[in-house]
Amino acid sequence: MQQGPLQGWMMSVYQSTLLGRTEVAEGTMAFQFEKPKDFVFKAGQYIDLTLFGSQPGLQNGMTHTFSIASSPCDERLLVTTRMRNTVFKRTLSALPIGSPARIEGPMGSFSLHNNTAKPAVFLAGGIGIAPFLSILSYATGQKLRHSMILFYANRHLEDAAFIHSLWNLECANPRFRFVPILTRIANNNGAWKGKTGHISSEMLVARVGRLAGPIYYIAGPPTMVAATRRTLSEVGVDEDDIRTEEFAGY
Ligand SMILES: Cc1cc2nc3c(=O)[nH]c(=O)nc-3n(C[C@H](O)[C@H](O)[C@H](O)COP(=O)(O)OP(=O)(O)OC[C@H]3O[C@@H](n4cnc5c(N)ncnc54)[C@H](O)[C@@H]3O)c2cc1C
Structure with a gap:
């Protein structure tokens, strides 16, 4: 485990698995990943998601940043993206359910303020x-x-x-x-x-x-x-x- 770059938040690297995918709007997909045991985040934070593929250059993985769209109370981690014809998104859309992925995080401070009197x-x-x-x-x-x-x-x-x-x-x-x-x-x-x-x-x-x-x-x-x-x-x-x-x- 290492010290996160922002606000001393503890950030770490986890192994995860693709559990499912759903279309949530035209050309927009949501991907459910296994929430690793001990992975704790604040609503609004993001992760670096690394995928592995068999194509040349992908064996060591390819990483993109995604905000977590699910609640910290949910059992799964949800990320969502506009599908475009890029190497990462082609790989993500073709990834068989059950494929491994690496998650790094959580990161960021885009979370709800504490003072409930402030809208x-x-x-x-x-x-x-x-x-x-x-x-x-x-x-x-x-x-x-x-x-x-x-x-x-x-x-x-x-x-x-x-x-x-x-x-x-x-x-x-x-x-x-x-x-x-x-x-x-x-x-x-x-x-x-x-x-x-x-x-x-x-x-x-x-x-x-x-x-x-x-x-x-x-x-x-x-x-x-x-x-x-x-x-x-x-x-x-x-x-x-x-x-x-x-x-x-x-
Ligand atoms: C904090 C954060 C949260 C994000 N959350 C989401 C999310 O929830 N959903 C989502 O779809 N996307 C999110 N993104 C953006 C995501 O990481 C990808 O950059 C985006 O989805 C485009 O990926 P792509 O494969 O379509 O294009 P790519 O092939 O990655 O790139 C398209 C173009 O953008 C340029 N580019 C790529 N990444 C960057 C970068 N970081 N800075 C500057 N230029 C760049 C490339 O050089 C290229 O010209 C987030 C980014 C950040 C920083």
Whole structure:
């Protein structure tokens, strides 16, 4: 075991196994891995996942970083990703159930603050939903008293991973409000009755009310994180109240 790079969190290397895979949106898969005994993490943290393959160059493994999408209370570790035609994702999608994998972590400090008097505003872009699903599942299961609101932006409804789980969490947790947003609504045949456009200051004012006070969490591709951070700065949110997780590589 070694000292983690962030905040002295204990990080270690574990062996795991692929247990299953599910499609959670168009072109988006979730992968269930065995949670190694003694693997303890905080909702919102991430891991380095190493896969092994028989192709040249893969015998020593290939590593990508993933936020854990499951709650620390769940039996399995869940990670989710947009499937693209890259070596890592081709290997992951073809990996037989039962294949070994290596997990390093947990890492990161993108976790819910302790002060339950301060609301949490979660701002997710696409697959950036992963750490929020973990946090919301955990907070709901543990009946944490934080007031939470999630703005979840996707291009199209078909791209919105875990949308049913998130509606279910809203039903189960009276302190949680869910605001899905579509940034491109063409081809939805008028079926979409929710918000459209990018996460804007008007949307925040309308749904959050008093913007000073909550802690803001942004997760998604770097461009989305930067744009949302600018929006928060423009409406006067204090830098100290903004926490971000950039999914570098998108
Ligand atoms: C803290 C953290 C959490 C993440 N969580 C998730 C998650 O839950 N789900 C998910 O799908 N992805 C997550 N990512 C991103 C993930 O690690 C991959 O980078 C991403 O999925 C792209 O992989 P790929 O195989 O499609 O592309 P790749 O073949 O890996 O790369 C595509 C392009 O991005 C560049 N690139 C790749 N990685 C990086 C990097 N780290 N920094 C800068 N440029 C890079 C490559 O050079 C290439 O041009 C996370 C990243 C970080 C840092």
